Amino acid sequence: MLETSFLNNIGLEHYLVLSAVLFSLGMAGVLLRRNLIVLMMSIELMLNAINISFVAFSKFNNNPEGQVMVFFVMTIAAAEAAVGLALAVSIFKRFKEVNIRFFEHLKG
Amino acid sequence: MSVDAILFWILTLVVLVSAMSVILMTNPIYSALCLAMTMVGVAAIFVTLNAYFLAGVQLIVYAGAVMVLFVMVLMLFDLKHELQSFSRGKxxxxxxxxxxxxxxxxxxxxxxxxxxxxxxxxxxxxxxVVDTTKILSQNLFLKNIFGFEALGVLLLVIAVGTVALSRSKGGTHARD
Missing domain, CATH: 1.20.5 (Single alpha-helices involved in coiled-coils or other helix-helix interfaces)
Structure with a gap:
């Protein structure tokens, strides 16, 4: 009885749990991968997880401010991807690889 | 089981499996394709949450523009083999x-x-009422117009900065 109601009634907490798991996957990607491009893809995953929870709260609270915030997050994510990829290109020009350990040479 | 529930579980499965393959694939091109699949799944989840306009923007901006940016940079690098794709140390x-x-x-x-x-x-x-696009635009252009304009300025700064960063000789590492 309990299981069927859990499966049937999709509520706010379902979306929040999905968002949490997606965020954790992105965080695992950032911690575990060494390729800069894949690292930035993981950051995009985390931003998408946050977007899901924003939209879910916006729907279940009847408040459109959450969707406006998703707009802002999307713009920031696009800007962040552009800057990060430009940095990756400059790292690749110098080292012929985009491993994250080359970023320790960035100072100076 | 209602249709909404079935749709939610299928979309959850798609999103989580493709997100997991983003971080598990050793070839970055496959990671990028799985990320595009994740973006499409997230857009479909937005549709189930009645955020229709955001779903369209998600498809156009993320699955379109950002993914093209990623794949283009990957093609530029010509990364075929990837050694040490995961961090060392058990x-x-x-x-x-x-x-x-x-x-x-x-x-x-x-x-x-x-x-x-x-x-x-x-x-x-x-x-x-499910007319969320009108409410969203009213909220964006009447209440949050300052943030909207600030985002425009931010995008301009980012565009100039990106071009300057990638045009300078050797990027951040001037090869002397």
Whole structure:
């Protein structure tokens, strides 16, 4: 009885749990991968997880401010991807690889 | 099982499986394709949440523009083999996975414990009009117009900065 109601009634907490798991996957990607491009893809995953929870709260609270915030997050994510990829290109020009350990040479 | 529930579970499966393959694939091109699949799944989840305009923007901006940017840079690099795609060290790896698991468990636990708080609001949402695009645009252009303009300025700065960064000789590492 309990299981069927859990499966049937999709509520706010379902979306929040999905968002949490997606965020954790992105965080695992950032911690575990060494390729800069894949690292930035993981950051995009985390931003998408946050977007899901924003939209879910916006729907279940009847408040459109959450969707406006998703707009802002999307713009920031696009800007962040552009800057990060430009940095990756400059790292690749110098080292012929985009491993994250080359970023320790960035100072100076 | 209602159609909404089936749709939600299928979309959850698609999103989580493709997100997991983003971080598990060793070839970055496959990672990029799985990320595009994740973006499409997230856009479909936005549709189930009545955020139709955001779903379109998600498809155009993320699955379109950002993914094209990623794939173009990957093609520029010509990365075929990837050595050391994962960080070294078994102990630190286990520590990282454990900390991620603890974070996920904490959030899920907090959400399920606070379930009684959210159930009250879920009842009220049945009486909602679903014209969310109009409400969204009114909110964006009447109440948050300053943030909108600030984002425009930010995008200009980012565009100039990106061009300057990639045009300078050797990028951040001037080869003398």
């Amino acid at each position: 102990f630190t790896g286990a520590l990282k996975i454990g900390s991620v698991g603890i974070l996920a468990g904490l959030i899920v636990g907090a959400v399920t414990i606070g379930k009684s708080l959210t159930e009250v609001k879920a009842v009220a949402e049945n009486a909602v």
